[in-house]
Amino acid sequence: MLKDLLLQFFLSVLPVFAFLLWHDKERGWNGFRLFITVTSGISMVLCLLTTSSVHEYEIDFRVVPYLIGSLYGGYRALAALTVLYAGLRMTTINNMEEMYGFLLYLVVFLVILLFLIGPFQKAAATKKEKIGVSIVSILLVVLISIIYVLMSQADAPWTSTVSFNVLMATIGLLLAVWLSIYIIEGVKEKQQLHDQVIQLSASYLNEVEKLQQFIDKAPIAVMIVDRDGRITHVNEESFRLLGMKESFTSVEELKKQPFGRVFQRGEDHACMPLLEQALDGMPTTTVPQMEEDAMLLYTTVTLRDTSSHEVAGAALIAQDVTELSQLRDELGRMERLSLVGQMAASITHEIRNPMAVIRGFVQLIQERSPQSQHEYFRIIMEELDRANLIISDFLSLAQNRELKMELASINTTINDLVPLLHADSNLRGQSLEVALCKDVPLMRLNDREIKQMLLNIARNGMEAMEEKGILRIKTDYRDGEISVYISDEGAGIPQDKLKHMFEPFFTTKTRGTGLGLPLCLSIAERHGGRIDVQTAEGQGTTFIVTFNITQEDAGHSNP
Structure with missing residues (x-):
């Protein structure tokens, strides 16, 4: 019988050794449940062919593949292997006592497995070994009890040979179950380590590639x-x-x-x-x-x-860091200029008061002077007025005051300026053409500053033209932007002077202050806009003032 038990031991762990041959790192665990179920079934059939008996009660290791296949294969495997196990055992039952013993054995086995398959599959490797050995231990207690009852009913003595055979079967069953679980979990652990190594390698390669891309593209x-x-x-x-x-x-x-x-x-x-x-x-x-x-x-x-x-x-x-160094120097220069500008604004503001007093006394002296000297006094007052104008423009440019914005139509602002522009153009022998887009929406603006900006640009255009020139003003709205086009038919602006147009105190006029266009640009920027210039020598110049209209600011303009 010892030889039969040893042979059954090897046959009972056959699914595990077959799994070692079947498993590879590429396949992983795909199809494992079906494979372990089928090989467990084959192992159960082979164990039946080498069955041993103790006092006519069959002892074999079919329970080992039955247990392993059910625990790892799940509830479907349990159902299939239970049918096979019961069918194989029924063919060898000789009497009702064996039938009752087998049914008791099977019921206990099924109840235990139904409760433990789920926890087993979620448990760690060591705990799985304990669960498997515990289940077999309970079944061995039931099996030995059944053998003892059958031998007592038959009045058969419990000899040392019987005890030895039962002991060997017990050790063999426990060892087979533990070895099966140990091998499978060992393979699983190696597979997990292999997957982790692959994942770490992939992550490492990914990080290396990112680092290389950073080095290459930085x-x-x-x-x-x-x-x-x-x-x-x-x-x-x-x-x-x-x-x-x-x-x-x-x-x-x-x-x-x-x-x-x-x-x-x-x-x-x-x-x-x-x-x-x-x-x-x-x-x-x-x-x-x-x-x-x-x-x-x-x-x-x-x-x-x-x-x-x-x-x-x-x-x-x-x-x-050349550009950074230049920007740092430029920032320092701008900070110094800002400080100088603030000081200059304060000084020029204080200069206006004594200039007003001087102009008043000049007028008084003029009234008391001979007519032949009035021309000199007129020149003095014109220069005082010109200096006052420069101070006003400079203060407007230097002060960064908060504007009071209202929702209004820029077409309305332009229409308010049309009579004044018509008068200026008629005095110069020029014409004015105005074409306003009816679809221009409302925008948030400061009417006084917008008028000042448009008037400055328009008068610059008139001054750039000769008689019979035409000044054209039109508005347009597209892609969320309102644009005002002011075009003249003057001589155009040379390219070498174009880049300096918005610099303070740069002017091409003999009596200009050089603050008009910088002031216009400042007004446009305070309204979230910009000024673009299109010019060609001999073909005139077009100033384009563009405002970006946001959803909350936009409204409908009256046609």
Whole structure:
């Protein structure tokens, strides 16, 4: 009987060994439940062929594949294997006592499995082993009890041979169940580790690719060298900022080269001592350097091994900060100009009072002077008025006061200016044409400032034309923008002067202040707009004032 038990032991763990041959890392656990169910069924049939008996009660290891197949295959596997197990056992039952014993055994087995399949599949490996061994232990108690009852009814003695056979069967069953679960869980753990390694490898490669993309696309020069000073990573920007030798034409050619061989100036290059210091373990160093009217910022970082903290290499980063330096200088200049402007605004405001007093006394002196001297006094007052106008324009430009905005139509503002513009154009022998778009929506504006802006631009256009010239004003609305076009037929603006048009105090007029157009631009910007200029010498000039209309500001204009 011992040989039969040993053979049954190997047959009962057949599904597990078949699983070892079937499983591979590529397939994973796809189809595992069906496979373990089928092989468990085959193992049960093979165990039936080597059945042993104790006092005419059959003992075999069919319960092991039955248990393993049900626990890992789930409730469908339990149903299929139960039918097979019952069918195989029914063919070998000889009397009613065996029938009752088998039914008791099967009921206990089914009840236990129905309650434990779910918790088993969710449990950890160690707990699964305990569950499997516990189930078999309970079934062994039931089985030994049934054998004991049958032997008592038959008045058969419980010999040492019977005890030995029952002991061997008990050990074999417990060992088979534990070994089966241990092997399957071991394979599962290795599969999980394999999946984690693949996932970590994929994540690592992904991060490496991101880092490489950053190095390749960053607007800074990056060079990484190993502990021996050989280049491992470098990007295209390094050719522009680090000054590589012309013999190197691609990034790939630079890799694995000693960094001392790639710079144009060799040992005299500013990066050489920085990299050498970093490889010697010196702390992070940042050094500015002027290179052909460009300000470069060199930074070196020592790279260390995370475990041993030994120097593993160095990284060199170069950044062109020329524009940043220029912006910083420009910001400082603007701050100084702003301060000067505030002081000038305060001073000019105070100058107006004594100028008004001077003008009053000049008028008084004029009235008491001979007629022959009146022309001199007229010139003095005109110049005082001109100085006062310059001060007014300057104060309007310098003051950043908060505007009171109202929802209104820019067409209405232009219509209010038309009589004044007609009068000006008639005095000059010119014509005025106005074409207003009826679909222009309402917008938030300050009527007084918009009138001042449009009047300045229109009068500039008139002054640029000769007699019989035509000044055209039209409005348009499209793509959420309101545009006002003011066109003249003058000589146009030369390109060299066009870029200075909105600079304070720049003027092409003999008696101009140079503050009109900067003031117009300031008004447009305070209304969220812009001014564009289209001009060609000999063909006239068009000023386009454009306002971006938001949903909350837009409304319907009256036609």
